[in-house]
Amino acid sequence: MGPRGTMSERVAATRGEEIPVSEQSRPAKLGRVATYAGRSLEVLRGMILDGTLSPAERLNEVHLSQALGISRGPLREAIQRLASEGLVEAVPHRGVYVRSFSARELSDLYELRIALETHAVRLAARYAPQQRIDELGSMLDETESSMGTHATGAYPEDPDFHARLVRLAANPPLVEALTDVGRKIRLARARSAHQPRRARTALDEHREILAALVARDGEGAAAKLEAHLTSSLNNALAVLRAAEPD
Amino acid sequence: MGPRGTMSERVAATRGEEIPVSEQSRPAKLGRVATYAGRSLEVLRGMILDGTLSPAERLNEVHLSQALGISRGPLREAIQRLASEGLVEAVPHRGVYVRSFSARELSDLYELRIALETHAVRLAARYAPQQRIDELGSMLDETESSMGTHATGAYPEDPDFHARLVRLAANPPLVEALTDVGRKIRLARARSAHQPRRARTALDEHREILAALVARDGEGAAAKLEAHLTSSLNNALAVLRAAEPD
DNA sequence: GTACTGAAAACTGTCAACAGTTTGGGGTAG
DNA sequence: CTACCCCAAACTGTTGACAGTTTTCAGTAC
Structure with missing residues (x-):
């Protein structure tokens, strides 16, 4: 064991x-x-x-x-x-x-995360100061350039982007709740996380979310975010099932 | 002190x-x-x-x-x-x-609770078995009859109804997150909770939420629930400000 | 009277030993 | 060979004592 x-x-x-x-x-x-x-x-x-x-x-x-x-x-x-x-x-x-998590539990965790994070992005679209949103953009630029140089797309499911995004909602209990869920998800995904294939895709999806945020389109950003997280979940589930085809 | x-x-x-x-x-x-x-x-x-x-x-x-x-x-x-x-x-x-909570923190907590609980009720409207919903109804009946006999409307912001409602969503992490938020809210409200005046009103609002749930109207139930929780928050804020008019 | 100093008191952080429970395995009865 | 029992080993739960930090307050200088 x-x-x-x-x-x-x-x-x-x-x-x-x-x-x-x-x-x-x-x-x-x-x-x-x-x-x-x-x-x-x-x-x-x-x-x-x-x-x-x-x-x-x-x-x-x-x-x-x-x-x-x-x-x-x-x-x-x-x-x-x-x-x-x-x-x-x-x-x-x-x-x-x-603790170990079943596929069902992983899905439940993602569902909760989606509910919390889409709520956060709606709040961010309404209340976040322009400057903070811009900072998020430059962070993505940096990430992309470092991805270009280092051939090994070092973008293992991006903890930073989501953490910063959530903080824009300016609701500490919400941040804390998402931190808790995030930790459990990280554990549930264990080693299934590092899927280099998704790195580029994830970055593009992040850009779309940010674009909606810049346009102060809360609903649009929430929709993009939900799609992004859903595909992340599906990716994790696929890896999980491939590892243990039970 | x-x-x-x-x-x-x-x-x-x-x-x-x-x-x-x-x-x-x-x-x-x-x-x-x-x-x-x-x-x-x-x-x-x-x-x-x-x-x-x-x-x-x-x-x-x-x-x-x-x-x-x-x-x-x-x-x-x-x-x-x-x-x-x-x-x-x-x-x-x-x-x-x-821990002590400011009015702002109480509002943040309620906002989070609203996001979580409306999500839960939407899930419940879609997936909860009819029997569990009916049980919730009979619980309200019991509460009402006991309220009638005991003149002192013993209905201190109803922990049970919300807890059971949330459980209908069949998502344990969601239940756990709401339990955490609920505890903090209880602490933040401290003794401001026991407002007998709202007992009857709260019961009525619960019935409305349940009615929407029976009709499998997730959006309607969510709206009623949000209104219910918002008025609960305003009630708490009023008591808080009355106690410490700082 | 006010502001500093420093030692004692109070309290939190840590440790090593003791107590009670669970677990694993040899032995015995069937 | 299997099932059960019982005892020893391993481990968790708890305790009381020790160590280091913070706080308090009397004493002193100004």
Whole structure:
């Protein structure tokens, strides 16, 4: 079940040996969370989302705490938060498992995301300041040029565009809800994400959404966005079914 | 800041002295969570939502753990989950505080809730089995008759109707997202909730929503629901502004 | 009287050991 | 060979003590 090496080895490969708690060399953003529990939360979330911890895998508290170089207390606190976020499932007295999603659940998640994100884009079309919309455009330009140079279309389902788009709605709870859904979707898609074929298509669709947004056409933008996300879902489902043709 | 009595006293008044961990007398639903951390989570959530712990109040770990009759370990785990749910705000090394919401944040939350719940009702109109819709109707009948007998219209913004309505959409992530938003709204409304005047009105509006649902008119139901929630928001805002006319 | 200083008190973060539950496996009866 | 039982190992849940940070407040200088 646990692929390639012990959990400890995989953990060590993910980080730089130990978790520094009072990062003095980098006073900026990364050192903000000054507690083992907080850092463990981020490390574990990263390990789950990038596949270091596979779906349905059990998290052994003793092994993990040793691998992270901390005791079980702060680790358990981090795990509780992961459970709240829906990335792991905790069964009392039996352990916590990385959550795995069925095709149906992936569809449900996408449906929810579509509802939230189309709502966000409608709000953005009405209220977002012109400047913020323009910034989104230049971001797409940069992405495209970097795609041109690096032959390997490094555009793995574009987390940034959607995140920024949603923030234009200026509704923090909405952003938070979409962040939660987005994390689960990322987990549900696991390694099926990196489909280079769709990179160019996705970029074009993003441009269409943005064009509608510039024209302050909320309904149009919502429609384009829904189509974009629907094809993203279909892509994910196809990969999923190809991997496990059950 | 802390109103009426020490925290311990208020906690003791909320529970039955101590948290039984292996509830043997009640083998059914309530005893399902067989851990102090799990039970503490529910107790604390209840205390926050019913106002035993006031907004902006600090949660002292030592006092709380003594009041709950447990040690700080499981208590901290529960608190971490509350932070993930957005009911408390944790500041490293400084403590956790019951979250308080501004009028703007309450509006944002309602906007999100409207988007989610109208989406849910549209799904319900399309896919919900007839039987489940009928059950919703009989629930309203019961509510009305009990309202008639008990002169005190005990209909404090109706948690059940909306919860059941949403479940008809048969999309678990959607239900979960709305549960999260609903909790925050309950906290944001605090004691402003119990407005008996709106009880009758709310019931009528529920009937209208249900009628549209029976007719499988998703758009109509969504419109009625949006109006219902909007007036609920305005009601809450009015109470909020009346309490603190700042 | 006001503004700084610094040590004590209070509190949060972390740890290591203990307790209770679940799991795995050898042994035995059928 | 299969099914059941029971005990030991492994693991999760909980605790009390220790460590480091923040806050408070008396004392002092101005």
